[in-house]
Amino acid sequence: MSCKNTEDCQESCFQWDVLAEMKSIAKRCLAAVRRNKKLQYTLLLLPSMIYLTVFFMAPFFLTTLYSFDMVTRLKQIVFTPSLEYYLKAFGMKGLFPIFLRSIGYGLATTLLCVVLGYPVAYYIALKCKYKDGVLLLFMIPLWISFLLRTYALKALLAENGLLNGILLGLGILAEPLEIIRTPTAVLIGMAYNYLLFMVLPLYANLEKLDVSLLEAAATLGAGKVSTFLRVIVPLSLPGIVAGSLLVFIPATGEFIIPDLLGGPESYMIGNLIWDNFLYTRLWGLGSAISLLFIIFILAIILVYLKYAGIKEVVF
Amino acid sequence: MKIFDKALKSYAFIILIVMYLPIIAMIAFSFNSAKSVGRFAGFSLRWYSQLLQNEDVWTAFYNSFTSAAVVTIISVVLALLMANALVRYKYRGGSLIDTFIYIPIVIPEITESLALLIMLYFIGMPRGFWSVVLGHATFGATFAAVVLRARIAGFRKSVEEAARTLGADEIQTFFRVTLPILMPGVIAAALLAFTLSFDDFIKTRFTTGPGFQTIPLIVYSSAARGGVSPELNALSTFSFGISILFSAVRLFTLRRGRYE
Amino acid sequence: MMPDAVELINVSKRFGEVIANDDISFTVRKNEFFSLLGPSGCGKTTTLRCIAGLEEPDSGIIKLHGEVVTNVPTHKRNVGLVFQDLALFPNMDVFGNIAFGLKMKKVPEKEIEKRVKTMLELVGLKGLEKRRIHQLSGGQRQRVALCRSLVPEPDVLLLDEPLGALDLKIRRRMTEELRRIQREVKKTFIYVTHDQTEAIVMSDRIAVMQAGKIKQIGESTEIYSHPKDPFIASFIGEAVNIIKGVCEKPGTFVGKKLDKPVKVEAKEGLVNIPAVLSIRPERIRVARKLRNLDNILDAKVSSVLFKGMYHEYEMETGDNLVIKVFVPYVGPGTTFQVDDSVQIGWNRRDAVIISSSE
Numbered sequence: 001m002s003c004k005n006t007e008d009c010q011e012s013c014f015q016w017d018v019l020a021e022m023k024s025i026a027k028r029c030l031a032a033v034r035r036n037k038k039l040q041y042t043l044l045l046l047p048s049m050i051y052l053t054v055f056f057m058a059p060f061f062l063t064t065l066y067s068f069d070m071v072t073r074l075k076q077i078v079f080t081p082s083l084e085y086y087l088k089a090f091g092m093k094g095l096f097p098i099f100l101r102s103i104g105y106g107l108a109t110t111l112l113c114v115v116l117g118y119p120v121a122y123y124i125a126l127k128c129k130y131k132d133g134v135l136l137l138f139m140i141p142l143w144i145s146f147l148l149r150t151y152a153l154k155a156l157l158a159e160n161g162l163l164n165g166i167l168l169g170l171g172i173l174a175e176p177l178e179i180i181r182t183p184t185a186v187l188i189g190m191a192y193n194y195l196l197f198m199v200l201p202l203y204a205n206l207e208k209l210d211v212s213l214l215e216a217a218a219t220l221g222a223g224k225v226s227t228f229l230r231v232i233v234p235l236s237l238p239g240i241v242a243g244s245l246l247v248f249i250p251a252t253g254e255f256i257i258p259d260l261l262g263g264p265e266s267y268m269i270g271n272l273i274w275d276n277f278l279y280t281r282l283w284g285l286g287s288a289i290s291l292l293f294i295i296f297i298l299a300i301i302l303v304y305l306k307y308a309g310i311k312e313v314v315f
Numbered sequence: 316m317k318i319f320d321k322a323l324k325s326y327a328f329i330i331l332i333v334m335y336l337p338i339i340a341m342i343a344f345s346f347n348s349a350k351s352v353g354r355f356a357g358f359s360l361r362w363y364s365q366l367l368q369n370e371d372v373w374t375a376f377y378n379s380f381t382s383a384a385v386v387t388i389i390s391v392v393l394a395l396l397m398a399n400a401l402v403r404y405k406y407r408g409g410s411l412i413d414t415f416i417y418i419p420i421v422i423p424e425i426t427e428s429l430a431l432l433i434m435l436y437f438i439g440m441p442r443g444f445w446s447v448v449l450g451h452a453t454f455g456a457t458f459a460a461v462v463l464r465a466r467i468a469g470f471r472k473s474v475e476e477a478a479r480t481l482g483a484d485e486i487q488t489f490f491r492v493t494l495p496i497l498m499p500g501v502i503a504a505a506l507l508a509f510t511l512s513f514d515d516f517i518k519t520r521f522t523t524g525p526g527f528q529t530i531p532l533i534v535y536s537s538a539a540r541g542g543v544s545p546e547l548n549a550l551s552t553f554s555f556g557i558s559i560l561f562s563a564v565r566l567f568t569l570r571r572g573r574y575e
Numbered sequence: 576m577m578p579d580a581v582e583l584i585n586v587s588k589r590f591g592e593v594i595a596n597d598d599i600s601f602t603v604r605k606n607e608f609f610s611l612l613g614p615s616g617c618g619k620t621t622t623l624r625c626i627a628g629l630e631e632p633d634s635g636i637i638k639l640h641g642e643v644v645t646n647v648p649t650h651k652r653n654v655g656l657v658f659q660d661l662a663l664f665p666n667m668d669v670f671g672n673i674a675f676g677l678k679m680k681k682v683p684e685k686e687i688e689k690r691v692k693t694m695l696e697l698v699g700l701k702g703l704e705k706r707r708i709h710q711l712s713g714g715q716r717q718r719v720a721l722c723r724s725l726v727p728e729p730d731v732l733l734l735d736e737p738l739g740a741l742d743l744k745i746r747r748r749m750t751e752e753l754r755r756i757q758r759e760v761k762k763t764f765i766y767v768t769h770d771q772t773e774a775i776v777m778s779d780r781i782a783v784m785q786a787g788k789i790k791q792i793g794e795s796t797e798i799y800s801h802p803k804d805p806f807i808a809s810f811i812g813e814a815v816n817i818i819k820g821v822c823e824k825p826g827t828f829v830g831k832k833l834d835k836p837v838k839v840e841a842k843e844g845l846v847n848i849p850a851v852l853s854i855r856p857e858r859i860r861v862a863r864k865l866r867n868l869d870n871i872l873d874a875k876v877s878s879v880l881f882k883g884m885y886h887e888y889e890m891e892t893g894d895n896l897v898i899k900v901f902v903p904y905v906g907p908g909t910t911f912q913v914d915d916s917v918q919i920g921w922n923r924r925d926a927v928i929i930s931s932s933e
Contacts (some may be wrong), residue, residue: 044397059430496665
């Protein structure tokens, strides 16, 4: 460290001291972190927790505030909660029917998926020789996004689509079937998209089934049907519950399927929120509706879980 | 009970065919020479060449790809940190944090998107590339963390301790030992995050700004406006070709990783 | 004076409710093969990890070569550790694994190659540099783990039950190998095990641990013939006879179940307190009639077990007291049968009196 005069020296000495001081502070911090395992992992967890808080918790928190009209137009938070928007929501003609309709579609979809999907899961888990391969075949459609699959279905079922093309071409029908823009189309679309969300958890569950239990039932005199109803079904209940939740929650809040495949009779919560939110700035009302929806869903899930007697759902 | 088993097998395969039918039809008709999805007139690549000449489509593809790439990086980094911390150390509020992390996966996407929109508006963030990316990264990180957790749980801590006794400090240990061993899981998580972001529609629609288009957005607006057409088929086929490609690579990586 | 290789002073460590190390102090001399021996859960692995720096003691001081290292992080301590599960790096080949420590020390490439090759030869794995870890056998992996830890020339090598996963015969062979390697590289080895045969064969000195404390430190022969408490007596060695009683006066032991008092080596301080007489089965003589021994008792053979090198007899004497005796097998016609009446006997110095807590 060469200096030309004393002022230079003092300057660089000062800088040197500050640097050395910072280095030693850093060293001490590092040692402290090294020693304390808990501190290490907390630091490790911090970035993602911060991120999730900012981009997940905060938005929902804000939504709640907006729904209680606690945010002014100037983006200031005021502590004057009001139920104005909730009342407006309740007063909205057709809100409750839309809610019920969404739940209805959700339940119907879940039921359809259980009925249609159970045999598939059963087959792959218990009766299939090439489990991995067949499972893979079933999973590939899942790799395609909802939007594209729904569009493909629409292309198939449309008035000028393939189904009608074949039916008309073969002379089976004189006029094209109008499937699109009906509740039927929506149900078909829901079942089509969500079937695998039911099959996969069910498969996972059935796969772990202890075959010796079935054999034990047989030695105790149970026929095939009895064994199925009394042994297999109860044991696959966790899978059914997991699948139901994986289907019901998103299906109830579905937007794309009723929008692309359905008509005014299948207008659901998803559509309501979409229309009210994207094209208007009615943050307050939209938030209220959104929160009501979440609470509604949570309530139904809790009731369902209690009824099914399961406290934790393990994914 | 052979009849029953046969019936079951047939049923399963019927379902499989039904699953694939719309998709196959869509691919098939993207090569239709006529402008119809109901009547196949002949093989033609006209819709694909039309796509290739469409500047908007190229821009959208570029946007989808770059945003997905950035989302992937953010998601993987966050997920690595998160999964590492969660698996190695038993926090007192352990199960609470677990639930917290799984919520983004379970909540209906539309409510989440709406909340994000409010937040973006509140903090005055301009809507475009970054608003989309940051929104996607939330669930990208969560999904990636789920994938990584399984991988890390089977990871033996003693290998890291061995590196430390051989003179490697924490950073060297991570880059020379931990990361290479976890690499198959990291790649799988990255591909998952990429695919989810690339294909995403609802969140994107809520958080995007004027002028920022992605492929799913174009698909939707075309479908909503004009209904079905072979051009749209072509675009869709192209889009999910990419999804399938990435997912296949992901599968392959995971399979291979198991032998190590 | 040369500083000791390792010194622990009043080291304690607890995990929640469990006290793993309870005020442990000992020293390990340079170039010594030192073993920490004890049953599962006694805290020996924790002690080893504290020396390596992978655990931090709640209290106490750890010194390496005279320097206090309690606050020094692991990667700066220059100790080698061979893990129980070996912990070989699956993403590197044999060469990569062994060279790792040298790479961390920034040793030039050419020298790394030389040293790795020498080490491989030393352990008999010449030519296997390019093999992947999963292609190696158990014994080979063992030796790679050993090489990896030795090549960076640590001051001390720590080994945490490294032979546990091996077959019996290979384990026996590796035990002797390890001893040979230690002598050749002239390094301090600290070996943790629950297998007392291993410890006795390999070590210069053994520290017996139980429930977090060090019970006795000494040379193998010392611990074997003069265990300090009944636990150590039964833990070490294949078998031992423990006879409860009390020393009424120095030199005489009255066993609870013995017919008559026996002569023992006189020791002050062991009189009139609960004690046990500890004698190894191979130190007891058997014959139809015995002469010229300090202690001779009448007994009846209650069980006979042939074990190849010797017969294991169980003799009943006194008040239904069972005594185990080992007699080398020297040929047919020299064995006793069940219900034979015999005499068993030993000299004073063949037995040890240990104070017991019961």
